[in-house]
Amino acid sequence: MKSLAELDKLREEIQREMALREKKEGIKVVVSMGTCGIAAGARDVIAVLLEEISRRNLQDVVLTQTGCAGLCHCEPLVQVEGPGGEKVTYGHVDEQKAREIVAAHLVNGQVIKEWTVKEEGERV
Amino acid sequence: MEELSWHIMDIARNSLEAGATYLKIVVDEHTADNQLRFMVQDNGPGMPDYVQKRLLDPFFTTKTGKKVGLGLPLLQAAVERCGGSLEIWSRPGTGTRVTAVFPYFCWDRPPLGDIPRTLTGLLAGQESLHLYYRQTYDGREFIFDTAEVRAYLQGLPLVTPGVLVWLNQYLGEGINSLYGGGRNEIARRAG
Ligand code: FES
Numbered sequence: 001m002k003s004l005a006e007l008d009k010l011r012e013e014i015q016r017e018m019a020l021r022e023k024k025e026g027i028k029v030v031v032s033m034g035t036c037g038i039a040a041g042a043r044d045v046i047a048v049l050l051e052e053i054s055r056r057n058l059q060d061v062v063l064t065q066t067g068c069a070g071l072c073h074c075e076p077l078v079q080v081e082g083p084g085g086e087k088v089t090y091g092h093v094d095e096q097k098a099r100e101i102v103a104a105h106l107v108n109g110q111v112i113k114e115w116t117v118k119e120e121g122e123r124v
Numbered sequence: 125m126e127e128l129s130w131h132i133m134d135i136a137r138n139s140l141e142a143g144a145t146y147l148k149i150v151v152d153e154h155t156a157d158n159q160l161r162f163m164v165q166d167n168g169p170g171m172p173d174y175v176q177k178r179l180l181d182p183f184f185t186t187k188t189g190k191k192v193g194l195g196l197p198l199l200q201a202a203v204e205r206c207g208g209s210l211e212i213w214s215r216p217g218t219g220t221r222v223t224a225v226f227p228y229f230c231w232d233r234p235p236l237g238d239i240p241r242t243l244t245g246l247l248a249g250q251e252s253l254h255l256y257y258r259q260t261y262d263g264r265e266f267i268f269d270t271a272e273v274r275a276y277l278q279g280l281p282l283v284t285p286g287v288l289v290w291l292n293q294y295l296g297e298g299i300n301s302l303y304g305g306g307r308n309e310i311a312r313r314a315g
Contacts, residue, residue, distance in 0.1 A: 001297045001298070001301060002290075002293060002294040002297050002298075004272060004273060004276055004294070005276070006290075007273065007276035007277060007287075007290070008276060010286065010287065010290055011276070011277055011278065011280045011287075013286075014280060014284060014286050014287070015280060031248075033133075033137050033245075034137075035134050035195035035198070038125070038130050038133050038134050038137070038195070039125050039126075039130065039134075039195075039198075043129075043130065043133055043238075043241055043242060043245045044238075044241060046241075046244075046245040046248050047241045047244065047245060047292065050244065050248060050285045050288050050289055050292075051285075051289055053285040054285035054286040054288075054289045058285075061285075062249070063248050063249055063283075063285065064248070064249030065137075065245075065248060065249050065250075067137065067141045
């Protein structure tokens with residue numbers, strides 16, 4: 001079984017990797033965690049995003065959460081904000097879509113248009 | 125809501141939105157007494173009386189732009205379906221505490237669900253949050269305290285994805301050991 005003492009080793013590993021990588025302009029990923037976001041499965045979306053960001057060692061990505069976005073019927077919502085401030089919002093995100101958003105958008109900079117929603121909540 | 129841990133997350137999110145920096149979450153399972161109890165306590169600003177009175181009103185919210193109120197009416201409904209109880213205590217300037225009690229063996233009771241994902245999900249992006257979690261199962265106890273974790277991390281942010289992923293596994297193993305290692309409820313949906 002894991003013990004917290006193992007965190008020493010993990011910390012050293014992560015710090016070593018961080019020192020090797022050059023820091024690029026940051027990407028912000030925001031998951032809305034209002035009541036309907038949670039009820040629609042946003043928690044598992046966060047879990048998968050964390051796994052993928054960590055597995056791919058994406059050090060320039062910051063994952064945060066926010067409250068209600070007022071778009072109940074499109075939850076779970078994930079907003080990606082690029083280094084230049086450009087924002088893309090994905091709706092109805094599930095675990096599988098979350099993985100693909102990381103691969104396409106965060107790694108390769110390709111927006112997956114079909115899954116984006118407008119602020120009013122319509123599908124684009 | 126499918127899992128009690130979603131309710132826990134929802135209550136805790138409300139605490140964070142209100143500005144809490146400390147969260148204490150306790151889950152007690154007493155199968156002999158046929159009881160499952162959970163509590164979420166914060167050091168947030170607390171709620172004035174008029175808000176407390178309307179907490180269980182599904183259309184009441186203090187936030188603009190939000191279409192439904194707090195998730196508490198949903199929790200209230202879940203509690204009522206099982207004949208459990210819900211207590212909300214709040215004092216302005218001190219904090220808020222929500223306690224829900226369910227019969228352990230009740231067909232209608234949602235499963236506790238995935239506590240590790242709930243806790244690491246709450247921590248994601250919240251570097252200044254101090255989270256204390258305690259779970260007991262028939263007298264066995266598991267405690268998780270981010271203060272202790274941060275001491276080991278020596279300045280590396282706890283919200284580093286690699287750290288949260290590790291903590292998720294650590295929590296899973298720790299909680300699983302409460303049940304003697306074999307646990308059915310934590311089974312995650314495929315995908
Ligand atoms: S919680 Fe549903 S729109 Fe905000």
